[in-house]
Amino acid sequence: MNDDKDIVVGLDLGTTKIASVIGEVVDDGINIMGVGRYPSEGLRKGIVINIDKTVQSILKAMREAEMMAGKEVGGLYTGIAGDHIRNILGRGVVAVTGVDNEVTESDVNRVLESAKSMALPVDREVIHIIPNEFILDGQGGIRDPVGMFSQRLEANVVIVTGAVNSAKNICKCVSKAGYEVNDIVLQPLASSYSVLSEEEKEIGSILIDIGGGTTDMAIFYNGSLRKTSVFGLGGENITNDIGIGLRTSPTEAERIKLEYGTVKEIPKKGEEDGIMVQGLSGRGSKQVSHELIQQIVKPRVEEILTLAHRELSQDPLYDLLSAGIILTGGTAKLEGIAELAEDIFGMPVSIGIPTENITGLKDAVSDPSFATCVGLLRYGVLHSGRRLQEVKGKSMFDTVLKRMKQWFEEFF
Numbered sequence: 001m002n003d004d005k006d007i008v009v010g011l012d013l014g015t016t017k018i019a020s021v022i023g024e025v026v027d028d029g030i031n032i033m034g035v036g037r038y039p040s041e042g043l044r045k046g047i048v049i050n051i052d053k054t055v056q057s058i059l060k061a062m063r064e065a066e067m068m069a070g071k072e073v074g075g076l077y078t079g080i081a082g083d084h085i086r087n088i089l090g091r092g093v094v095a096v097t098g099v100d101n102e103v104t105e106s107d108v109n110r111v112l113e114s115a116k117s118m119a120l121p122v123d124r125e126v127i128h129i130i131p132n133e134f135i136l137d138g139q140g141g142i143r144d145p146v147g148m149f150s151q152r153l154e155a156n157v158v159i160v161t162g163a164v165n166s167a168k169n170i171c172k173c174v175s176k177a178g179y180e181v182n183d184i185v186l187q188p189l190a191s192s193y194s195v196l197s198e199e200e201k202e203i204g205s206i207l208i209d210i211g212g213g214t215t216d217m218a219i220f221y222n223g224s225l226r227k228t229s230v231f232g233l234g235g236e237n238i239t240n241d242i243g244i245g246l247r248t249s250p251t252e253a254e255r256i257k258l259e260y261g262t263v264k265e266i267p268k269k270g271e272e273d274g275i276m277v278q279g280l281s282g283r284g285s286k287q288v289s290h291e292l293i294q295q296i297v298k299p300r301v302e303e304i305l306t307l308a309h310r311e312l313s314q315d316p317l318y319d320l321l322s323a324g325i326i327l328t329g330g331t332a333k334l335e336g337i338a339e340l341a342e343d344i345f346g347m348p349v350s351i352g353i354p355t356e357n358i359t360g361l362k363d364a365v366s367d368p369s370f371a372t373c374v375g376l377l378r379y380g381v382l383h384s385g386r387r388l389q390e391v392k393g394k395s396m397f398d399t400v401l402k403r404m405k406q407w408f409e410e411f412f
């Protein structure tokens with residue numbers, strides 16, 4: 001065990017890999033001392049489905065980082081998958097009862113309470129309510145109804161819900177592996193600490209993390225997290241498409257993607273420039289063109305970016321986000337993806353790679369796949385006084401629920 005105050009540890013439980021990074025706080029940033037990585041077995045899309053396997057994967061990734069750093073660690077910051085937070089649209093209605101039917105603060109609170117009372121999926125808890133608009137006697141589009149006159153007050157709201165029990169499972173697996181959870185952080189919020197500047201969060205920006213199994217989106221404005229959203233498509237879908245298109249194994253398809261995957265137009269080349277692909281068992285190998293691979297990869301990437309655009313462009317803040325888009329996660333390494341995203345969004349797009357104020361094993365983490373893990377370290381440095389366990393006398397459920405509320409509350 002190590003209670004060294006200057007040591008900070010991040011553990012990212014991704015869809016495809018569990019990453020761990022051990023760093024040391026130095027004057028001008030973080031000195032990276034150890035990095036570990038292991039396939040995420042026991043989790044499905046960041047949700048624990050098998051405790052023992054998850055514990056083993058955590059141990060493998062942590063041991064590797066500890067070996068490299070030459071020290072054992074005790075406490076760590078862990079990221080939880082974006083799907084632990086889900087937005088649901090809701091609506092509340094109340095009668096305005098005060099003198100002259102003037103809407104008061106208390107009517108607004110009542111209408112928000114009534115929106116909250118809708119039926120939620122069993123695994124979800126309400127952690128935050130964001131009013132989209134108020135409606136007075138049928139007249140919509142009102143942002144601040146206090147002081148106006150009306151019989152009936154309605155509100156269209158976004159209900160931010162959290163999968164509290166499922167986050168508790170993550171904490172349990174980390175403890176079973178022998179580590180203390182200093183704090184849990186929503187993955188896209190963690191990534192923002194490593195690949196967005198304070199200025200970008202202030203003037204407004206979008207973080208899109210395209211990982212293996214999921215695409216996470218987060219909107220930042222006025223220095224705050226305003227919205228998160230996730231859908232279940234990512235780099236693994238591109239690999240599957242290549243496997244089907246070229247009739248090859250998942251391992252070979254992944255290799256082809258990493259070596260030759262691109263969404264850039266391919267200039268016509270001669271046959272001799274073909275790529276050798278291993279066929280399925282007993283089929284021998286064959287040659288395919290660069291163009292064919294591009295034709296398989298591009299439509300899937302377009303689909304992912306178009307879905308992200310459709311979701312994000314509905315947000316009322318969308319047109320104000322002048323810092324544009326920061327793409328991160330392993331799939332952001334795909335050749336030509338930033339240019340394609342610029343075409344789809346009509347906004348400036350850059351690739352988020354954690355490099356700022358990092359020394360030591362910098363090369364190992366200067367990779368979009370490590371945005372979340374390095375972000376956890378930076379979050380840990382900034383919030384080192386904060387401990388998840390500090391809510392004494394409360395159950396773990398209340399502790400995790402409280403932390404989820406804080407992610408949003410402190411940002412509004």
Ligand SMILES: Nc1ncnc2c1ncn2[C@@H]1O[C@H](COP(=O)(O)OP(=O)(O)OP(=O)(O)O)[C@@H](O)[C@H]1O
Pocket residue numbers: 013014015016017018045046081209210211212213214215234235236239254257258261328329330331332333334335368369370
């Ligand atoms: N050079 C590359 N070109 C294209 N794809 C890549 C490249 N390098 C990695 N990837 C893809 O990135 C994906 C993994 O990304 P990442 O490590 O960010 O995922 P994760 O954090 O495990 O998953 P998630 O964030 O979805 O939970 C894999 O599908 C992998 O094939």
Ligand SMILES: [Mg+2]
Pocket residue numbers: 014015187209211212329372
């Ligand atoms: Mg990830």
